[in-house]
Amino acid sequence: MPAPTIPAAVPAPAVPTAATVPADPTAPQPLTLFLRQTEQRFGVRIACKRFDPDTVRIRFGAFRIRSYSLDETLDNLLRPADLVWSRRNDPDGRPRITVRPYEYHRRTPADGEKLLRWLASLAPDSASWEHRRTMLLAEARAALDLGPFLRGLAADPDVRLGRAVRRDGYTTQNYALETLPGLYVCGTIYAPLTKGPHPLIVSPAGHWEGGRYRPDQQLRMATFARMGAVAVDMDIFGWGDSERQVGRDAHTQRYSMQIQTLWSKAVTDWVLAARRDIDTARLAATGGSGGATHALLLALVDGRFAALAPVVHLVSHFDGGCPCESGRPVTLAGGGSCMPELLAAVMAPRPTLVVSDGGDWTATCPTLEYPFLQRIWGFYGAADAVRNAHFADERHDYGANKRRAVYAFFAETLGLDPAQADESRVELLPESALRSFGDELPERALRSRDELERMLEKLE
Ligand SMILES: [Zn+2]
Structure with a gap:
């Protein structure tokens, strides 16, 4: 079996160094620190809207990072703080992540698709509608x-x-x-x-x-x-x-x-x-x-x-x-x-x-x-x-x-x-x-x- 190769387009993830490992990884620390680490590891840009990540403190932040998955890392870091994220690509093709406080009135198009499919299943015919x-x-x-x-x-x-x-x-x-x-x-x-x-x-x-x-x-x-x-x-x-x-x-x-x-x-x-x-x-x-x-x-x-x-x-x-x-x-x-x-x-x-x-x-x-x-x-x-x-x-x-x-x-x-x-x-x-x-x-x-x-x- 040939050895798996890493496609050239994917940047190699940064290996954490001593400088990025906090002295006490269990202590609450600013979210900013972990978002910067996430940017470096996954080669993405992260912007925060309608809140200041310096004011949000995360416990066990270093343990929440999953080096094999950007999605899981963001979910782990943000959900406990009632924050949500979305992704789009910048004009240069680099992913941009936007983090914002949870908004009860906003979902994603993928959520909308699931909701409409469920709603359609509730009313399969004229009488049920x-x-x-x-x-x-x-x-x-x-x-x-x-x-x-x-x-x-x-x-x-x-x-x-x-x-x-x-x-x-x-x-x-x-x-x-x-x-x-x-x-x-x-x-x-x-x-x-x-x-x-x-x-x-x-x-x-x-x-x-x-x-x-x-x-x-x-x-x-x-x-x-x-x-x-x-x-x-x-x-x-x-x-x-x-x-x-x-x-x-x-x-x-x-x-x-x-x-x-x-x-x-x-x-x-x-x-x-x-x-x-x-x-x-x-x-x-x-x-x-x-x-x-x-x-x-x-x-x-x-x-x-x-x-x-x-x-x-x-x-x-x-x-x-x-x-x-x-x-x-x-x-x-x-x-x-x-x-x-x-x-x-x-x-x-x-x-x-x-x-x-x-x-x-x-x-x-x-x-x-x-x-x-x-x-x-x-x-x-x-x-x-x-x-x-x-x-x-x-x-x-x-x-x-x-x-x-x-x-x-x-x-x-x-x-x-x-x-x-x-x-x-x-x-x-x-x-x-x-x-x-x-x-x-x-x-x-x-x-x-x-x-x-x-x-x-x-x-x-
Ligand atoms: Zn209004």
Whole structure:
């Protein structure tokens, strides 16, 4: 038998010297020391995110290193400290390991594949899916626990409606709507110049800096209106006009997911009650990134949505890291679920467009999540009603090509005029023109996070 040879491309592991063996290998020592040793032994780069490895001390660290296995070494060193790692190759082909604190909302694509396979096994046919769907919806709604917030809505809400300003083929009108007592949601209604009835497109904003005032959001909302839909957006809770009320830190508190969902629901109900030009059979929602989560949550709590277009989000291995998206345990519904399965439970067989790209976590959509969704829509004989528009060369945004895909989808499903999908006719407005509050907040407005939290304590 020939002697085994070591391929030239694999660097020979460094032999530990006396200098790398601590005097007392049983004493707790900084993780940094063992990560450096791991880098040397395996020829990899290791970067730590969101924690300082000097502050983490590991007992028996030298004994945890397995010179024959990088994977086992990392698992042994990191798991006791509740740290996780992932691997990718740098442009020079050298592996880079990223270590970060365990995140309950983030898994790996391999985990996602295993989860989807298990979920598919739970619902092998239409009857078992219907059973699971009923359970998923009930448990996801219970986990969100929106009831106290809905019951707490102001009985006689204060509404501040700005002037409807005529643009090229549409109008813009800012609003401030009191939701919970003293807590306002602000946004803009983009409306067609034609008489109704119109479809309504509700669009919660994502976490991109600038929120609903961003040019790409204005282009999208105004184009929906030019195409014939009433389109309404709203601030992220704690951003924009809301930041003036409760401060930005409020957004990352435990109630953020409920308030953001409450706002989507309250704005939808208010627009439907206040306007006579909406066709309630044609309600739709879309949003990018965290806005996609909130489009889904809106449809979860309001069963009337006829079409949904979640953009660059909603995969099997990432629930969204912000407390507004994963602060409540909705993905634990049904003994363990994920956003795509909840999307199916909420929307199938109604028209749904999943927009994804190659530059973020949605890169797995065409091969993992989309086939999973098609299978469920197929139970209704409607596999064609769920679509995936994938942009392999694009990154995490709601950019022009993605908007065009959504325009075409809503033109088809809501009866909008595709000939009006011309963004060059949209007037981009300065942020000040889209703000709902003037210099002064309304008299009954909350003015701090403390005031907000005292009000929330009274919810029942
Ligand atoms: Zn958020």
